[in-house]
Amino acid sequence: MALKSGGTSSAVRMRIGAQVALVILVAAGCAYVATWLAARPGLARQFDWTAERRNTLPVELAEIVDALPQRAKIETFLRPMDAPFTEVSQDAIARVRDFLFVLAKGREDQLEVVHWSLDDIATAKTRLAELDLREDNVIVISCGAEKTLLRLYRDVAEVDVGNPDPRQFAPARIASFRPEEAFALALKRVSSGAPVRILFSSGHGEREFAAPGEGSLFELSRALSVDGFTVGAWDSSREPDLPADCAVLAIADPRQAFGVEELDAVRRFLARGGRLLAVPSSSDASFAQSGALHALLAESGIQVSAGRVAAPFRDPSGAERVGDARVATLTVPAEGLEPRHPVTESLWRAKRRLVVPSSRAFAKSGTGPADAAFAELVRAPRNAWIDRPTPAGLYAWVPDVESEELGPVPLCVAVSYLAPAVRATADERAVTRVLALGSADSITDKLFAQNGDFALNAFNWLAARDWRLSIPPRSNERARIDLAQSAALPWFNRLAIVGLPLVCALLGVVLFLRRRS
């Protein structure tokens, strides 16, 4: 290196400067590469140090995520509720985001999580409209063409509304939080293959499902589409046999009898493991016709009773009343729901009520398959009765102890049995499922807000999208210190804010004085 007397030449300085710059660049590159390499999925390691392993996914859920056929997308549309539930809803939202962070962490290839901010309402609304959603506090999970929906306060969290009475005040709180199970089921649902096709029968005066209206099933069909089903119509006059890809057939309140060939088509469908949602006719005239739906149901072990289920209602003074048509609108509390069946279990757990107007009653018939499993899903209140019409077709709406059945009669039943056609081939995987619902009105647009979850559960069970997964939820309780009851806060003030800094200051002063002396 040529050095001039009195210092280095500018060329040498430049060269050295360039070398140093290069070395620094290489060092920065090394740091970047080290960071990049360390973040590679194969190289990154995570060790959960939390006491409850809060950051570790349950094995069942991790396996489902790892087995996803393609990248799934989770979109959240969450917004805190108005007072007095603002705090509890914020807590629920924070927990969901926290859970999704853990779920997606290190699984960027399998999961994409998008939190739509409802503060930027225009953008979020556009996306909600694209998804055909009209509500918030929902989470949409999609994988390829399939998608499903989780409702924050139904599927993921349950909120105890507390007690607003100032004398016995209890704040609203999260009663249970089960995201592991909810997301595991949802991801399994969307990764199970092609979308499930549901067909509503038409041509017999059934309930409308393609257009909105008070007696229409439009909201139900829309919700089914949002939940990832493909919804269509089956018109037997155009298509005598049910299509092979039809998973669930819904016959809702037919006013005209089915023909022999049509019933045979439904029988063949059930025999090959098809699923049927049947709502018998609400018209007494058509109920009595031959070829009515109840004849078909009897073959599956379900007997439909003539008449309507009624129960005393309370007038504004609180007195129980009978004698007018209001007795036919039943409110079924959680106690009337079957706690062990997939259709009603979540509703029973959430203490939900169903409103069931003008319902038929069911019973187990002895004419069904020998292996049929019969379940009563919804039962009328204990003081109910089956009000039978007079020969003129009129109802008295008063219980007749002598001739009418009293008690908690079933309003919805479910039957499952090994599909006869499949049984012959010894393939034990296909099971026929039939769900009979006594009231078409209970799932119409008018009552969809009340009973929609029940209807969706019913279709999910029929379509076998009700995989039972039991992932124990983590403890819902957080370590808390009771600031109101204990004397902790003043002590924290003294020790943390004053004590520790004071000790520091004293040490500094002592050291300073010792140095001086």
Place this chain on the structure above:
Amino acid sequence: MSGIGTIFRRELAGLFLGPLAWVILCIGLFSSGYFFVLGLAGTGGDVQQALSLSLGGGWPFWALLIVVPPLLTMRMISEEARSGVLEFLLTAPVSDFAVIVGKLLAAVFFMALLLSGVLFHGLLLGLFGVTPDWGALLLGYLGAVLASALFCALGLVFSAATQTPLLAAFLAFVANVALLTLPLAADFFGSPPGGALRVALRQFDIVLHYQGSFLRGVLDTSHAVFFLAWTAFFAFLATRFLEARRWR
């Protein structure tokens, strides 16, 4: 290694024999205690949330990290160069790297002491019968120390690069703010979610690296490597600046 140890002890003695360290320690512990109690009252006694607010879950922690390391490191090289002490140090039988690492370790040790208030708060809670999640708390603390090491190393770069301590502290402060707010540039340039700029800047998101692992109670090797690698880079850069002083 012995050189590093000697420098480390010398720096610590220098720190604690002066008033600045005690003043910083006193103010730091006071603010940490204040925000802990405030967090506890604000969350209705939620222990974990209050502790995480005292750590990197709240802005006071990050304010501490951008302010204190420049104050600590400003005098470590810059002041010594001005007073002529550095001349003796550079002629001592220790490498420039050992000088930087020794000083860095001393600064990090001080930061560890400053941040240890949160462990004291954990102990206090234990006294009142509420056991915090110690695994998560210790990891949060460890991550906080790692993050502070990064800021201390950056402070040393400016201390080695400038002649006046105040200028070093100011430049380090500005650099810390820039480093911390770098990911916000994606918003400034209107990068959409998942956009290239946003993804690239997320690699340097210190808050995310800390909150996404340590604060949650997860020891994620990728985040630990991030802090260690960039601390090492800044220490290397500071060494080069120190070395450059020989050429002046």
